[in-house]
Amino acid sequence: MAIEIPDGRPVFVKVADRLTEAIAEGLVADGERIPSTTEISTAYQINPATVLKGMNLLVDRGLLEKRRGLGMFVTAGAGRSVRERRRRELLNGRFQDLVEEAKALDVSREDLDAIIERVYQ
Amino acid sequence: MSLTVSKVDKSYGKLKALDEISLCFEPGNIYGLFGRNGAGKSTLCNLMTGRTLPDQGLVHLDGSDLVSDSRIARRVALVNETWPYPSRRHIRQAFAMAEGFYGDFDWHLAERILKSFALRLTDTFASLSMGQRQVVKDVIGLCLPVEYLILDEPTTGMDAAARERIYSFVLEAYQQRGPTMIIATHIINEVSQLISRATIIDQGRVLRSFSVDDLSALGTTVTGRPRDVEGYLAQGDPQLLSRQRIGDLLRVSFEGPVSDEQPKGLIVAPMDLQTYFVQITEGAAQ
Numbered sequence: 335m336a337i338e339i340p341d342g343r344p345v346f347v348k349v350a351d352r353l354t355e356a357i358a359e360g361l362v363a364d365g366e367r368i369p370s371t372t373e374i375s376t377a378y379q380i381n382p383a384t385v386l387k388g389m390n391l392l393v394d395r396g397l398l399e400k401r402r403g404l405g406m407f408v409t410a411g412a413g414r415s416v417r418e419r420r421r422r423e424l425l426n427g428r429f430q431d432l433v434e435e436a437k438a439l440d441v442s443r444e445d446l447d448a449i450i451e452r453v454y455q
Numbered sequence: 456m457s458l459t460v461s462k463v464d465k466s467y468g469k470l471k472a473l474d475e476i477s478l479c480f481e482p483g484n485i486y487g488l489f490g491r492n493g494a495g496k497s498t499l500c501n502l503m504t505g506r507t508l509p510d511q512g513l514v515h516l517d518g519s520d521l522v523s524d525s526r527i528a529r530r531v532a533l534v535n536e537t538w539p540y541p542s543r544r545h546i547r548q549a550f551a552m553a554e555g556f557y558g559d560f561d562w563h564l565a566e567r568i569l570k571s572f573a574l575r576l577t578d579t580f581a582s583l584s585m586g587q588r589q590v591v592k593d594v595i596g597l598c599l600p601v602e603y604l605i606l607d608e609p610t611t612g613m614d615a616a617a618r619e620r621i622y623s624f625v626l627e628a629y630q631q632r633g634p635t636m637i638i639a640t641h642i643i644n645e646v647s648q649l650i651s652r653a654t655i656i657d658q659g660r661v662l663r664s665f666s667v668d669d670l671s672a673l674g675t676t677v678t679g680r681p682r683d684v685e686g687y688l689a690q691g692d693p694q695l696l697s698r699q700r701i702g703d704l705l706r707v708s709f710e711g712p713v714s715d716e717q718p719k720g721l722i723v724a725p726m727d728l729q730t731y732f733v734q735i736t737e738g739a740a741q
Contacts, residue, residue, distance in 0.1 A: 345647070345668075372630055376630075379648060381626075381649055382630055384651065384667070
């Protein structure tokens with residue numbers, strides 16, 4: 335019954351998540367430069383130190399690398415590694431939750447299969 | 456290097472606006488200064504620029520007394536509800552007067568901001584709407600070569616689009632010249648991504664002062680059936696901030712972080728800045 339759950343995650347974590355999403359969706363490809371802290375900061379009105387902290391989180395995760403004087407770049411293989419991680423999270427997490435919830439609501443196996451078949455086409 | 460307020464008292468008649476308040480603003484930050492109406496925000500802003508004198512206590516910039524050393528005043532600028540310039544002259548003249556006092560006004564940035572709001576240097580302050588006047592005041596602050604810029608309610612009278620735009624320029628000015636900024640407002644959501652540190656004051660005292668990166672560790676909200684919620688609370692000994700019935704459900708909030716595990720049947724969420732602010736200022740009022 336919670337209608338609105340305020341998202342209280344720290345802003346630098348949200349920045350890191352959005353960048354990860356952009357890498358997963360291929361908006362920035364391996365080896366490409368991502369926008370600078372200044373560009374992101376003014377475009378989204380986020381404190382530049384916060385933006386940098388979010389980026390550094392992805393440097394620690396091996397998705398971004400700093401190139402002195404040039405900016406921040408997506409590492410080789412980052413896109414694939416993010417998508418692979420997402421795939422695992424989907425199959426081990428959300429997808430299983432969904433099936434369990436469907437089962438709890440008495441959705442039949444046949445109906446589930448039919449939906450999967452239809453949507454997958 | 457810092458702007459410090461030490462044990463400052465300030466009363467207006469019987470009303471105690473500031474009550475032995477002590478604060479320190481370090482360079483390189485954008486601070487959010489939050490408080491409900493009448494919490495003492497504006498008095499504090501005036502004190503930090505020498506526009507009001509403390510009854511007791513000291514205000515220092517880099518160890519120099521702000522009250523007795525007038526040169527210090529040029530290093531700190533305040534944008535608030537006042538307009539200490541001629542209203543019926545071109546705003547260009549107001550900018551020139553500000554430059555005369557503070558030095559080295561950024562005319563280029565000023566013109567860009569004005570243009571984006573469809574304003575001109577030849578407009579007169581008196582002819583502008585409330586929101587437009589606020590833009591002009593903000594422009595002055597953002598274009599001055601000061602070390603500390605205090606913005607007291609910098610979006611008064613502006614529509615949502617204008618507020619977003621002015622905050623983009625706030626960040627631009629911050630990144631170009633890098634003044635330490637203190638933004639006093641009661642509209643917290645508007646600046647929650649902009650600031651690096653937050654200070655919450657209430658009844659003339661500091662309630663909390665923290666880095667926004669620590670936010671998820673500050674407070675937690677738990678919603679669920681009363682029995683489950685009580686059971687969850689019994690596991691620890693959290694400092695409760697609020698307790699609210701919503702139909703058959705119970706929602707409580709408490710200080711401290713969210714535990715990693717998500718208990719079944721409960722919605723556990725970290726508090727955002729606005730909620731945390733409301734909770735602790737409500738708690739303090741009771």
